[in-house]
Amino acid sequence: MGIVEILGIATSVSLLSGWRFYLVVLATGIAMRSGYVPLPEHLESLAILANPWVMGIAAVGTLAEFFADKIMWLDSAWDTVHTLVRPIGGALLTLAVVDPSDPATQVIAFLLGGGGALLAHGGKASARAVVNTSPEPFSNVALSGVEDIATVGLLWLAYEYPVAAVAVALALLALCVALLLLARRLLKRLFFRTGEQTQHPLPPPPLP
Incomplete structure (x- = not known):
């Protein structure tokens, strides 16, 4: 496995951790324990992650996140609590992927992994804040389900085809930036309308 493939996997893992950290840990642990993901020497x-205790804790976190992420406003509270957990977890996972014999690479991987997970977390949290303003509760459930399926599918793609992991990482990066920009635009429009209604309230109804 070359440096490009390793960096692609590391970046994909860090970005996906910003969406579903516990699910990434659990899915990776299951894949390793079943022998589906063979590890090179420097990824030992x-x-x-295949330790039963680690997998058990990740399973509890995955289950809790699965339900919390589908309840309006509770998902935003969950995202707020995990503002530190996801970036730190993504940074540590990325740190474990790169070659430990190069300290400079380790530092760069730690910073980029944390930054990638924080960016993905910001995109997810912003998108959820916009969705929560919608009166339709099923949109929240649908978006959460898409995130669950996409996380597992993209993680499998990155591990199964390391070369494709680079494309996965770039696509995730572009998606996270797009979500942040879209959320910023929609929230700005929402607050602008609210401000206009405050400044120009509707006239009172005519007296009978």
């Missing part, structure tokens, strides 16, 4: 540190 990731074998800790």
Whole structure:
């Protein structure tokens, strides 16, 4: 596995951790324990994810996130609590992927992994804040379901085809930036309309 493939996997894992950190840990642990993901020598540190205790904790977190992420406003509260958890977790996962013999690469991977997970987390949280303003509760459930399926599918693609992991990482990066820009535009429009209604309230109804 070359440096390009390793960086692609590391970036994909960090970005997906910003969406579903517990699910990424659990899915990776299951894949390793079943032998589906063979580890090169310098990735042996990731074998800790296949530990039964780690997988058990990740399973509890995945289950809790699965339900919390589909309830309006509770998902935003969950995202707020995990503002630190996801970036730190993404940084540590990325750190475990790169070659430990190069300290400079380790530092860069840690910073980029944390930054990527934070960017993905920001895109997810912003999109959820916009969706929560909609009176339709099923849109929240639909978006959460898409995130669940996309996380597992893209993680499998990155592990199964390391070369494609680079394209996955770039696509995720573009999607996260697009979500942030879209959320900023929609929230700005929403607050602008609210401000206009405050400044120009509707006239009172005529007296009978």
